[in-house]
Amino acid sequence: MDDEDTRDYKEPCPQCSEVNWGLTEESKFYCKSCHTVIEKTKEIDPIETYSLNSKVQSINRGLKRKRKDEKGWDWFVCEAFQFILQKQAEALQKLGVDARIKDDVICNLWRRYLQKNKVAYVKRKLGSLTDSESNASLSEPDSELEAFGLEDNSTGGEISATDRLGNHLQSESATSVCSGSVDGRLFVKENNPLKMSMPLTLAFCYLSLLWLRESITLSDLLRFVFNEHIPYMKAEQYIPDELKIHGPDIKIFQVQYLPEYSVITKKTFELGTFLDLPRFPPITENCYLHPNVLCMKYLMEANLPDELHVWTSRVANKLCLDDATYLTFDPLQERKKMVQYDVQSVALIIVVLKLLFVLDDHTEWTLAECASRSNKNKKGKMLFDYKEWYKTMKVTLDKSQRQLAEEKARFIWKSNRILYYSKNVKGVFTKRKQMARNLHQQFSNLAESAPDDGKQSPSSFLFNWEEENIDMTCFHGHSLEGIMQQNAKTKNSDYWLSSLKKCRTKICKHWTLYDESNFPRSYHFVLSLFCFMLRLELCIVHHEVCSIEYQLFNYKFKGLQKN
Incomplete structure (x- = not known):
């Protein structure tokens, strides 16, 4: 067979000068005398080429069928x-x-x-x-x-x-x-x-x-x-x-x-x-989700005086918001909603701040001036100064909001796993992801700082005021005595409802909306602070404040003042 394939090639071997050619498996010419392989290859006619390509394609199709069996699990x-x-x-x-x-x-x-x-x-x-x-x-x-x-x-x-x-x-x-x-x-x-x-x-x-x-x-x-x-x-x-x-x-x-x-x-x-689940284990006063516990936690986090906890407990008790029957989740109960434990607790704090300081952009600043004059004498316990607290928390809140905005801007939503809508576009998606990864790395190098991939240590506290060497005032131990001395009773006559109009029908949902321009700036700041702590929209906490106020108003604020 080699003689027929090589008979037309009469060039002598460059190594031994013999004319005795054969073909390798790759169709290259080699000298049978000295076994030298040269670059010359056999010329294949078109009909033979078509037949060979058909065999190659057939083999390739067979390999693909084999890979198809290796695609992974059949899963649901x-x-x-x-x-x-x-x-x-x-x-x-x-x-x-x-x-x-x-x-x-x-x-x-x-x-x-x-x-x-x-x-x-x-x-x-x-x-x-x-x-x-x-x-x-x-x-x-x-x-x-x-x-x-x-x-x-x-x-x-x-x-x-x-x-x-x-x-x-x-x-x-x-x-x-x-x-x-x-x-x-x-x-x-x-x-x-x-x-x-x-x-x-x-x-x-x-x-x-x-x-x-x-x-x-x-x-x-x-x-x-x-x-x-x-x-x-x-x-x-x-x-x-x-x-x-x-x-x-x-x-x-x-x-x-x-x-x-x-x-x-x-x-x-x-x-x-x-799931037809039974009544859940009761939320008692020693449970973390109880309002007395959560209110103390959020008072600490918001850098507010500990004495406010007495007032939040009184309001919760007056409205039976601390009752285990009310707090415990029961899927089969007639009430068609869940208790929002964290939202309810911060709303209680906001209502108490309104009871004591009114938050009408006037009363709270007047009380702050009185507390400031008393604190300058440095006699006894420091009185809570709303103005100083506001300045401290404003700086902290603004800084934290900027950091959160930067985190959201840097957040990469897509994982490294390739997702594609069909097998035909897998290569395109892979190439795009690689290009995006390269560009991200290049911009990081231009900024001379690589993004921080480390996760922040998990904690239930967003703000911690108990750390050593903190450069801001901690108001936890400050007293509310000055406020009570200035007011023989709480400012009930000056209290204003957080909703512009009380709903008379369950269909109306206008009070779930919140427009900053309709409310005092002090109220908006306090609401923004607690909403940021919970990472919630303003209208959610505002709605809960309205709910508590409407329940509390039926009692005309009786029984909240210490005897």
Whole structure:
């Protein structure tokens, strides 16, 4: 065969001058006498070339089919959420939450959610029954969950990647070429008000924290989410690589905005009702979520006198806001909303400040002048000076607001994991992400400072006034005695309601809005301070202030003054 292929080539070998050529496997000429390989290659005619290319393409197609088998696991959307819930539970444990939150609380809530949605933990497979028989079967709980109770550890189990919902998981959909998950396309189209979502994962976490009566409020939870102490943003990076995310999955798991306080509150209540949970453990006076405890915490954080705590306790007691029956979460109660423990506590403080200082841009400054004159004599305990407190907190608030704005501006919403809507654009997305990463690094170098990737240590306190060598005045130990001496009674006659008009109907929602121009600047500053501490919109705390005032006004402020 070599003789036929090389007979037309008569050039002598450059090494031994012989004309005795053969062909290598790569179709290169070599000398049979001295085995020298030269650059000359066999010329292939077009028909033979077409045949060879067909074989190569056929081989390549075979390799692609092989890689297709290596694409990863066939997975369901609920499985990915299970991974995220697992990571969130582990993050809460690292923050010091009771270790039971993962295996005994969130795990049981998740199992019950899957059963209630008829996704898992049912008696028989959906495909083995008719529709009527299937519905009847699904209405009956699995024996494993028959006596479900969060205090019962018999159904406990680790939220584990190895679980993968096993034989319990059923689906009517087949693997879609447009989605990484088996049921992603159908999941997006599903019309279910309590469909699993990233905000609902936080509802699971908050519901679990309430059950354990942990010292983390909802505002703390959302702040930890923003600081990335709890997995939420960039959630796709917490899902194993074997679970390929593309197509409709991106819409399900990619987060592009911060979770809203009111949304998580509503979803938490709806989740507790949907799961038919029993009454939660009571919120008593020794619990962190009790208003007497939370008010003291926020008074310390806002650098206000400790003596104000006596007044917040009186108002809370007068309105029965400290009653365990009112405070304890009961999903089956007639009241169709949850107690917003942190919002209610700061609203109590604001109402007390209005009772004592009025906050009408006149009375508080007059009282401050009296306190300032008394403090100059330096006799006895320092009196609380509202003006000095305002100047101290204004500097602190402005600085913290600038820092927060810079953090939000620097925040990178997308993770390093490549998400693409189809396999055809994977290369384009990869290239764009690499370009963005390079540009980010170049701008950091131009600024002569790399961005700080270190996370701030988690803390329930945004402001801490007990640190050593603090260069600002701490007002915790200052006295309110001067105010009480100036006023034989509190300024009840000067008190003004925070709402411009009292609502006469439950349909009207005008008092949930807040317009700065309609209120004194002192009130706006105090409201802004506490809203920043909770990272909430002004209208949320303002609404709670209005609610407390309307309840308190019915008592005409009687009984609040010390006898």
